[in-house]
Amino acid sequence: MTPLLDLDNLSRTFGAHRALKGLTLRVPQGLVGLLGPNGAGKSTLLKILMGLIEPTSGTGRLLDVPLGGDRDTRDNWRLRRLIGFMPEADALVPGLKGIEYVALAGELYGMPRKQALRRAHEVLTYLDLDEARYRAVETYSAGMKQRAKLAQALVHDPAVLLLDEPTSGLDPSGRDKMLNLIRELGSLHGKSIIVSTHLLADVQAVCERVVIIAGGELRGVGTVDELCARRDDRFRVRVGGDKSHFEDALKAVGIEMILPTAATELRVVLPPGRTTLDLFRIAAGCGASIRAVLRDDVTLDELFRTATATGAA
Amino acid sequence: MTNPTDPLLRYRPWKGELNPPVYASLAMARSSLRLLFRRKVFWALYALALMIFFFFFYAQYLVVWIQQQAASQTVSVGAVPVRLSELTKFLDKLNLNGSPHTFGNFIWFEGHIVMIVLAFAGAVLVGNDFHHGSLPFYLSKPIGRRHYVLGKLLGIGAFINLMTTIPALALFLQAGLLYEWKSYYVDNFPVLLGILAYGLLLTVVLSLLMVATSVWVRRTVPLIMIWSGVFILGRTVANFLVEVQNFSPLWRLVDLWNDLYLIGLWFLQADFGSNNLGSNPEPWQAAIVVTVLCLACLLYLRKRIQAVEIVS
Numbered sequence A: 001m002t003p004l005l006d007l008d009n010l011s012r013t014f015g016a017h018r019a020l021k022g023l024t025l026r027v028p029q030g031l032v033g034l035l036g037p038n039g040a041g042k043s044t045l046l047k048i049l050m051g052l053i054e055p056t057s058g059t060g061r062l063l064d065v066p067l068g069g070d071r072d073t074r075d076n077w078r079l080r081r082l083i084g085f086m087p088e089a090d091a092l093v094p095g096l097k098g099i100e101y102v103a104l105a106g107e108l109y110g111m112p113r114k115q116a117l118r119r120a121h122e123v124l125t126y127l128d129l130d131e132a133r134y135r136a137v138e139t140y141s142a143g144m145k146q147r148a149k150l151a152q153a154l155v156h157d158p159a160v161l162l163l164d165e166p167t168s169g170l171d172p173s174g175r176d177k178m179l180n181l182i183r184e185l186g187s188l189h190g191k192s193i194i195v196s197t198h199l200l201a202d203v204q205a206v207c208e209r210v211v212i213i214a215g216g217e218l219r220g221v222g223t224v225d226e227l228c229a230r231r232d233d234r235f236r237v238r239v240g241g242d243k244s245h246f247e248d249a250l251k252a253v254g255i256e257m258i259l260p261t262a263a264t265e266l267r268v269v270l271p272p273g274r275t276t277l278d279l280f281r282i283a284a285g286c287g288a289s290i291r292a293v294l295r296d297d298v299t300l301d302e303l304f305r306t307a308t309a310t311g312a313a
Numbered sequence B: 001m002t003n004p005t006d007p008l009l010r011y012r013p014w015k016g017e018l019n020p021p022v023y024a025s026l027a028m029a030r031s032s033l034r035l036l037f038r039r040k041v042f043w044a045l046y047a048l049a050l051m052i053f054f055f056f057f058y059a060q061y062l063v064v065w066i067q068q069q070a071a072s073q074t075v076s077v078g079a080v081p082v083r084l085s086e087l088t089k090f091l092d093k094l095n096l097n098g099s100p101h102t103f104g105n106f107i108w109f110e111g112h113i114v115m116i117v118l119a120f121a122g123a124v125l126v127g128n129d130f131h132h133g134s135l136p137f138y139l140s141k142p143i144g145r146r147h148y149v150l151g152k153l154l155g156i157g158a159f160i161n162l163m164t165t166i167p168a169l170a171l172f173l174q175a176g177l178l179y180e181w182k183s184y185y186v187d188n189f190p191v192l193l194g195i196l197a198y199g200l201l202l203t204v205v206l207s208l209l210m211v212a213t214s215v216w217v218r219r220t221v222p223l224i225m226i227w228s229g230v231f232i233l234g235r236t237v238a239n240f241l242v243e244v245q246n247f248s249p250l251w252r253l254v255d256l257w258n259d260l261y262l263i264g265l266w267f268l269q270a271d272f273g274s275n276n277l278g279s280n281p282e283p284w285q286a287a288i289v290v291t292v293l294c295l296a297c298l299l300y301l302r303k304r305i306q307a308v309e310i311v312s
Helices: A044-048 A076-084 A098-106 A115-125 A141-155 A172-187 A200-206 A243-252 A276-285 A300-309 B020-040 B041-070 B090-096 B101-132 B135-139 B145-162 B165-178 B181-187 B189-217 B220-244 B249-254 B254-266 B283-306
Strands: A005-014 A015-026 A031-035 A056-061 A082-085 A162-164 A192-196 A210-216 A217-223 A232-239 A255-260 A266-267 A288-297 B076-078 B079-084
Touching: A005 A044, A015 A044, A015 A056, A015 A210, A015 A217, A031 A044, A031 A172, A031 A200, A044 A098, A044 A162, A044 A192, A076 A082, A082 A141, A098 A115, A098 A141, A098 B020, A115 A141, A141 A162, A141 A172, A141 A266, A172 A192, A172 A200, A172 B020, A192 A200, A200 A300, A210 A300, A217 A300, A232 A243, A232 A276, A243 A255, A243 A266, A243 A276, A243 A288, A276 A288, A288 A300, B020 B041, B020 B101, B020 B145, B041 B090, B041 B101, B090 B101, B101 B135, B101 B145, B101 B165, B101 B189, B101 B220, B135 B145, B145 B165, B145 B189, B165 B181, B165 B189, B181 B189, B189 B220, B189 B254, B189 B283, B220 B249, B249 B254, B249 B283, B254 B283
Parallel strands: A031 A192, A031 A210, A082 A162, A162 A192
Antiparallel strands: A005 A015, A005 A056, A210 A217, A232 A266, A232 A288, A255 A266, B076 B079
């Protein structure tokens, strides 16, 4: 199967600043989360993927279409027809009705006028905006605006969707709705989706794979399950009674503790040879009581912090 | 049981041939016109433009009718007998005789309405794309930046032509029917070309100027101030310098609307000796000013639109 992204030593410099430093990665089709702190090079990568800027060196392909070239060339227009882009900015055209906005997007992608209009009706119905289609887009709520932006990206039925902060500004129910839509488009309708976001929970909720970049370098790539490995030696321990004595007793027997979390909770790493039974024994010995022992796998959040702070994940 | 409308609610794939990017410019032009005609407040101005057209249309008919059928007759105004031909003297300044000046004057008057609408509509058509971040919506599509500018220019150009060139062509058609139509149309064929050229000139200059100023200031009030400065202050300053201070007529070149009018009359092959056009610069001098202005607008647009960040 053609990979979604195939980058080979892709770099981009702006004067003396190196925004991307030799990115090499191969990502299969599916739902991909693009993660990175501010200034990591995410936007530069998105611009290269859309054919808006050229890489300074290296090569790349998106669904087997080569990246690069000047931004207003036939090749780049071909590339952009493959992609439906949902920008982070409002990107609505005040004064136009929802149906006109989406149909205009279809025509901008090159669809014939009547087909663009018919398709706009279909997409708005699918995104649950059918009743608001004759309302001016500027009167939409935040959730409706996000869905209208998704509709304009979907109108020409692209193979790839590039979503820039798709849940930005949404309330919890709007966010769930949007994430469900993204999941459904990826899993049921075979769209490859690249979600660029700061919200790790969103990525964890919908993406199969994650690409982490920081400082223009690739810091991690793989499936969410691979990266967020199960840890059989780490536990969250909810403690009742004298917590400080319990902590001292754990330290005394060589059990390591990481990052304090809540007032009544400890995160512990058991050394080889120790089991969770030892925790109960130690607690009983120092007058504390254990109310729960929970698994403490590596979260995407933790992985992201580690990867962006130190190096490769 | 499955609801028969279920398939309509599901996502459906689409397959079809895609048009080249120039079709996107046409779509943008259509949506610009839609935005212009959707604003109810502009309809008062459109009505005024229509009134000017009807005034020229019926006045031209009246003048010809009086000249040809009732010029020697007299009517009583109060108790004073007045020749019918004298009654329409006040229309002489407008040259309502199917001559090049008829169409030049008509476009001159209609142009004022166009300018007012464009001053108000700049923010709606172009400024909002920058102000409300709509530009990434356009430029993330498979079109070049030149297609975006072309789309906006086409929309504004179509509006300008609807307000000036097309009614002027209707007046030309009417003028022919009022005289010996065959010989009128044959003899005045250059006038027809002149009307089209004048319309094209207004389209190019005003649409470029409007897009450039809208990209620059984006909001309605500053836009109105700039357009007032260009078209009203420019004329006031030119009149003051030439007529009060007796400076060279070349100073009239600062009046852009007058420059366009002079070039328009040149296209229409009008007689510059008539219609009090004596103290004006030559049309070629006006053409230089207008060309420089257009080039400046193009360079500015190129610079500003190249700098737009689609992914921020």
